[in-house]
Amino acid sequence: MSIFLYIFIVFSFVISNVFQLFNTISIESQIITSTFFIMLVGIPHGSLDHLLIPNQNTNSKLKFYIFYVGLILLNLLIWKLSLVLGLLLFFFISSYHFGESQLFKFEIKNKLISHISYLFWGASVIFSFFFYNLEELVILSNSYEDTRNLLSNINLNIFSYLYFFSNAITIVLFLIFVTKLNFKITRVISEVFFLFVIHLSSFLFPLLICFTLFFIILHSLPSLVNQYNYFRASNLKFGIKDFIVLMAPYSLLSILFILFISFCSYSNVINYSIPLISIILISVITLPHSFIISKFNETLTK
Amino acid sequence: MLLAKIVNIGNNPVAFTFFIGCMAMFASSVFFFVERGSVDKKWKLSLLVSALITGIAAVHYLYMRDYFMATGDNPTAYRYIDWILTVPLMCVEFYLLTRLAGATKTLLWKLILASSWMLIAGYIGEAFSDGSTSHSVTWGMLSTVGYLYVLYTAWFGEVAQLAANSKSEVIEKGVRALAWFVLVGWAIYPIGYMCMDGGWLNTAFGWTSQNVDLFYNIADAINKIGFGLVVYNIAITESK
Numbered sequence: 001m002s003i004f005l006y007i008f009i010v011f012s013f014v015i016s017n018v019f020q021l022f023n024t025i026s027i028e029s030q031i032i033t034s035t036f037f038i039m040l041v042g043i044p045h046g047s048l049d050h051l052l053i054p055n056q057n058t059n060s061k062l063k064f065y066i067f068y069v070g071l072i073l074l075n076l077l078i079w080k081l082s083l084v085l086g087l088l089l090f091f092f093i094s095s096y097h098f099g100e101s102q103l104f105k106f107e108i109k110n111k112l113i114s115h116i117s118y119l120f121w122g123a124s125v126i127f128s129f130f131f132y133n134l135e136e137l138v139i140l141s142n143s144y145e146d147t148r149n150l151l152s153n154i155n156l157n158i159f160s161y162l163y164f165f166s167n168a169i170t171i172v173l174f175l176i177f178v179t180k181l182n183f184k185i186t187r188v189i190s191e192v193f194f195l196f197v198i199h200l201s202s203f204l205f206p207l208l209i210c211f212t213l214f215f216i217i218l219h220s221l222p223s224l225v226n227q228y229n230y231f232r233a234s235n236l237k238f239g240i241k242d243f244i245v246l247m248a249p250y251s252l253l254s255i256l257f258i259l260f261i262s263f264c265s266y267s268n269v270i271n272y273s274i275p276l277i278s279i280i281l282i283s284v285i286t287l288p289h290s291f292i293i294s295k296f297n298e299t300l301t302k
Numbered sequence: 303m304l305l306a307k308i309v310n311i312g313n314n315p316v317a318f319t320f321f322i323g324c325m326a327m328f329a330s331s332v333f334f335f336v337e338r339g340s341v342d343k344k345w346k347l348s349l350l351v352s353a354l355i356t357g358i359a360a361v362h363y364l365y366m367r368d369y370f371m372a373t374g375d376n377p378t379a380y381r382y383i384d385w386i387l388t389v390p391l392m393c394v395e396f397y398l399l400t401r402l403a404g405a406t407k408t409l410l411w412k413l414i415l416a417s418s419w420m421l422i423a424g425y426i427g428e429a430f431s432d433g434s435t436s437h438s439v440t441w442g443m444l445s446t447v448g449y450l451y452v453l454y455t456a457w458f459g460e461v462a463q464l465a466a467n468s469k470s471e472v473i474e475k476g477v478r479a480l481a482w483f484v485l486v487g488w489a490i491y492p493i494g495y496m497c498m499d500g501g502w503l504n505t506a507f508g509w510t511s512q513n514v515d516l517f518y519n520i521a522d523a524i525n526k527i528g529f530g531l532v533v534y535n536i537a538i539t540e541s542k
Contacts, residue, residue, distance in 0.1 A: 001457050009453075013443075013446050013450070013492070017439050017442060017502070019502050020435060020439050023505065
């Protein structure tokens with residue numbers, strides 16, 4: 001068990017007791033709490049992408065920004081052309097990114113197996129959030145016209161099919177890890193247990209809570225720790241304060257931008273609801289972020 | 303009357319597992335006690351503790367079985383009486399396994415206190431309920447603090463570090479296996495706590511403590527016998 005899974009279990013116990021005490025946690029409280037932690041931990045975990053590729057000179061930094069912004073614009077274009085396509089692409093990229101962040105440490109030599117593993121592990125996690133909380137997803141999306149219309153274009157059964165399919169593939173891949181790739185069975189059992197705990201929390205908790213728990217504790221925090229260790233490895237005097245100072249500029253910029261866009265949505269300056277614009281913004285940043293983190297993880301395993 | 307009820311246990315899985323649990327614990331106790339003769343002197347105490355854990359459980363399961371057959375109710379008090387003795391003894395096993403790597407009596411007492419705290423707080427929450435949710439939540443959270451302490455110590459804290467420094471792969475793997483028991487096996491107990499009337503799993507999902515009795519029995523047998531078998535494996539391997 002990793003320390004992050006331990007923290008996840010501790011928070012799950014706390015949340016379960018809050019539920020017991022108050023019978024429920026209102027959707028407004030869930031939104032406020034989730035937003036707070038995503039801004040505190042989730043956004044910063046992506047704020048150092050520009051520093052994670054080693055040996056950058058001025059030319060390569062320029063290329064980096066062109067690449068990063070270019071992918072954001074491309075993704076925005078896709079959302080503009082088709083909301084459904086944008087959403088499907090978001091699920092695809094997020095699945096791969098979540099899976100890669102979790103499984104890269106296996107250092108799977110076979111590229112095909114590694115890519116498929118990352119994709120389906122991540123899909124297993126993402127679709128567990130929806131599979132166990134489908135009713136809630138419908139209720140949340142019905143709060144705004146654009147999100148209602150978006151979800152109405154999707155056959156909700158697809159979430160169930162993808163849930164079962166991704167889990168089946170993931171189990172098969174874990175078997176391949178043991179039988180063909182000769183990973184220790186104890187290591188694979190740990191991963192199965194890890195996945196089981198995520199699924200259990202998806203079953204027990206509402207959509208926003210189970211997603212936030214996973215995203216903050218099991219995804220963003222480990223990523224932040226990896227990034228911190230990376231900077232510290234090249235400079236032993238580098239401390240937590242330095243890390244926070246490093247993350248601050250783009251984190252604050254992102255938060256301010258989100259607040260600005262939310263205000264524009266609230267004031268009807270832009271024709272998208274706050275939830276939909278939030279999903280779009282997270283989606284467009286996820287695409288280049290996942291590329292950078294993929295490269296970064298490669299350097300960690302070398 | 304009890305005999306008449308015993309005759310009809312075929313369609314009662316909970317009663318079934320009380321019987322199996324009782325005999326399985328008894329048989330394990332005999333096994334561990336007899337196998338003390340097959341291990342080195344430094345491991346005899348560990349096997350004795352394993353035998354005591356399963357032996358104490360066997361006697362309590364006898365009483366729990368009779369209580370359940372006579373009343374149909376879950377034998378909460380008997381369970382806690384059993385756990386207050388056997389769970390701290392399981393923590394003693396962590397100390398005994400890592401003693402050669404430098405575990406101190408302080409560690410031993412910390413684990414005993416944490417596990418006892420976990421059980422006493424849990425018992426107060428479960429058996430002395432005034433019907434209020436705040437009572438069960440408060441004592442449930444207090445009990446969980448003890449559980450999380452033992453869990454942390456076994457996975458990341460002193461026990462894990464001592465096992466890693468023991469220079470014995472068998473001990474390291476064995477302590478890791480016991481840590482899994484604490485993580486997965488002992489989790490059944492807070493889950494059962496949350497299934498009692500008014501508990502979160504009870505109100506949110508309709509799970510009742512009647513449903514959990516079956517799992518308690520199975521989990522108890524796996525936890526105690528499995529725990530002992532891991533210790534036995536370490537002792538036998540290190541004695542070769």
